[in-house]
Amino acid sequence: MAPDLENSEILPEKKALISKKIDSFFTDIYNVYKFIALFFKELFSRPFEWKEVINQCYQVGYKSLALVSLTGFITGVVFTKQSRPSLSTFGASSWLPSLVSIAIIRALAPLVTALIAAGKVGSNMGAELGSMKVTEQIDAMEVSATNPFKFLVVTRILAITFMMPVLILYTGFIGMMGSYLNVHANELTSLTAYFKSAFATISFLDIFSSIFKATMYGFTIGVAGCYQGYHAQNGTQGVGKAANTAVVLSMFLIFVEELVIVQVVNAIR
Amino acid sequence: MDTKDIYTEAKRPVISIRDLKKSFGTLTVLNGIDIDILKGENIAVLGKSGSGKSVLIKIISGLLKPDSGIVKVLGQEVDKITAAELQQLRLKIGFSFQNSALYDSMSVKENLAFPLVRNKRDLSIKEVNDAIEEVLNEVGLSQTINQMPSELSGGQKKRIGIARTLILKPEIMLYDEPTSGLDPMTSIEINNLINKVKQQYNTSSIIITHDLTCAKQTADRVTMLLNGKFLPPGKFEDVFNTQDQSLRTFYDYNFINSK
Numbered sequence: 025m026a027p028d029l030e031n032s033e034i035l036p037e038k039k040a041l042i043s044k045k046i047d048s049f050f051t052d053i054y055n056v057y058k059f060i061a062l063f064f065k066e067l068f069s070r071p072f073e074w075k076e077v078i079n080q081c082y083q084v085g086y087k088s089l090a091l092v093s094l095t096g097f098i099t100g101v102v103f104t105k106q107s108r109p110s111l112s113t114f115g116a117s118s119w120l121p122s123l124v125s126i127a128i129i130r131a132l133a134p135l136v137t138a139l140i141a142a143g144k145v146g147s148n149m150g151a152e153l154g155s156m157k158v159t160e161q162i163d164a165m166e167v168s169a170t171n172p173f174k175f176l177v178v179t180r181i182l183a184i185t186f187m188m189p190v191l192i193l194y195t196g197f198i199g200m201m202g203s204y205l206n207v208h209a210n211e212l213t214s215l216t217a218y219f220k221s222a223f224a225t226i227s228f229l230d231i232f233s234s235i236f237k238a239t240m241y242g243f244t245i246g247v248a249g250c251y252q253g254y255h256a257q258n259g260t261q262g263v264g265k266a267a268n269t270a271v272v273l274s275m276f277l278i279f280v281e282e283l284v285i286v287q288v289v290n291a292i293r
Numbered sequence: 294m295d296t297k298d299i300y301t302e303a304k305r306p307v308i309s310i311r312d313l314k315k316s317f318g319t320l321t322v323l324n325g326i327d328i329d330i331l332k333g334e335n336i337a338v339l340g341k342s343g344s345g346k347s348v349l350i351k352i353i354s355g356l357l358k359p360d361s362g363i364v365k366v367l368g369q370e371v372d373k374i375t376a377a378e379l380q381q382l383r384l385k386i387g388f389s390f391q392n393s394a395l396y397d398s399m400s401v402k403e404n405l406a407f408p409l410v411r412n413k414r415d416l417s418i419k420e421v422n423d424a425i426e427e428v429l430n431e432v433g434l435s436q437t438i439n440q441m442p443s444e445l446s447g448g449q450k451k452r453i454g455i456a457r458t459l460i461l462k463p464e465i466m467l468y469d470e471p472t473s474g475l476d477p478m479t480s481i482e483i484n485n486l487i488n489k490v491k492q493q494y495n496t497s498s499i500i501i502t503h504d505l506t507c508a509k510q511t512a513d514r515v516t517m518l519l520n521g522k523f524l525p526p527g528k529f530e531d532v533f534n535t536q537d538q539s540l541r542t543f544y545d546y547n548f549i550n551s552k
């Protein structure tokens with residue numbers, strides 16, 4: 025039987041709380057929408073901050089290179105090792121290179137790289153902009169007649185959006201090298217034979233969709249990190265919260281995007 | 294209070310505020326501010342924390358928008374002009390932030406160069422370096438040029454923050470609690486710097502402060518922000534002969550009943 029909701033004592037309070045939460049959820053979405061709209065507006069207005077974009081690209085690459093190299097390599101080795109027994113059962117271990125390359129290029133490299141970048145670059149953006157916000161450095165920039173949105177936000181979002189495809193292709197390559205080492209150790213396959221077999225199954229659509237995904241993930245991480253940082257409040261506590269929310273939010277959105285893009289790409293295939 | 298003779302000196306107001314109001318949600322912070330700040334004048338604004346002092350100077354520099362009223366800076370209404378005009382106007386307004394707001398990813402030199410290279414793109418490297426050297430000398434901190442903000446003391450940060458605004462040769466200076474968190478000796482150095490800036494650069498200033506010594510040493514006129522309005526501004530001595538309870542609290546605390 026349904027409880028008597030109308031006469032419940034706590035209900036009005038809860039109702040108010042829930043409606044407040046729903047309210048703030050929609051204001052948040054609206055604010056993010058405005059933030060993205062402002063990004064595109066400032067993106068196409070002069071002067072362009074090319075120097076700062078390049079500086080930020082370097083920062084993104086520098087911050088994540090070691091970590092994605094390591095994780096990409098390990099992913100390649102482990103995935104190959106784990107897949108071998110099932111393939112061997114069917115006497116199909118010669119399919120390993122193509123199986124692994126499909127898995128790495130289509131799914132593993134984009135996801136692993138994006139999650140690492142969310143943790144490393146996204147949190148850094150949240151923390152860096154957040155601390156600039158709460159210590160009035162962003163205000164200081166604005167009163168010295170520099171548009172802080174353009175100088176800090178647009179450059180960072182652009183940088184990670186550009187760099188993500190590069191990083192993902194790189195991780196894919198490193199992952200396949202890891203996989204090759206394992207295959208070579210077990211099946212004595214040569215490098216050329218390995219790559220021939222690996223690339224035989226990878227289509228242009230695979231590469232294209234991975235690059236497209238990478239761009240989306242990069243943009244997502246950039247917007248989440250910068251939005252959280254740029255709107256940080258309440259002193260140092262707010263900086264931590266901005267960094268944390270940036271990571272959680274972008275990781276969640278990356279998985280949602282992955283799900284949607286996979287559906288679309290498979291429909292095209 | 295004889296503010297009249299100051300007005301008759303045929304000085305033009307550089308900042309002119311009429312019936313300025315500003316609220317955040319249900320919180321009314323400024324509730325009818327009227328003031329004229331004259332060319333070459335330093336005015337100190339007292340008021341307890343949370344009374345809206347920072348909000349006021351943020352409105353003057355266009356960081357916040359007023360709800361109603363007129364805010365004219367150098368003849369332009371800050372909330373009505375275009376973004377490009379505001380940008381030009383801001384070059385003439387120096388803003389010294391309460392916590393200095395130095396860019397902590399940049400060295401002292403880069404902090405000082407930032408406003409200059411971004412607003413005057415045709416300057417040569419030598420001209421930029423000369424300007425940096427000049428303002429560093431002005432604030433007496435030439436030796437810190439290659440240090441990072443985290444390596445500076447509170448007083449040094451304040452001075453570098455002031456130097457960073459001086460590099461654009463402002464006509465108006467807005468100081469947000471320039472001596473807060475500093476020891477008395479360092480505070481006096483900052484007060485002297487504020488006076489030096491006024492003379493050297495012929496600036497008009499608003500100095501927000503809790504520190505009566507600072508107000509006394511640097512201000513031509515003093516006022517207090519109380520319940521969203523200004524008490525009538527006047528000379529330091531006149532204002533503090535008042536029996537107004539909130540002013541007496543300030544006075545008694547700062548001078549421990551030395552009267």
Ligand SMILES: Nc1ncnc2c1ncn2[C@@H]1O[C@H](COP(=O)(O)OP(=O)(O)O)[C@@H](O)[C@H]1O
Pocket residue numbers: 317320322340341342343344345346347348349
């Ligand atoms: N951007 C803002 N949004 C909401 N409230 C604000 C904002 N800025 C200031 N306030 C509120 O306005 C009041 C005055 O703040 P402020 O001017 O910083 O005080 P102070 O006189 O100490 O400088 C405070 O209660 C503060 O919480």
Ligand SMILES: [Mg+2]
Pocket residue numbers: 346347348391469
């Ligand atoms: Mg303040």
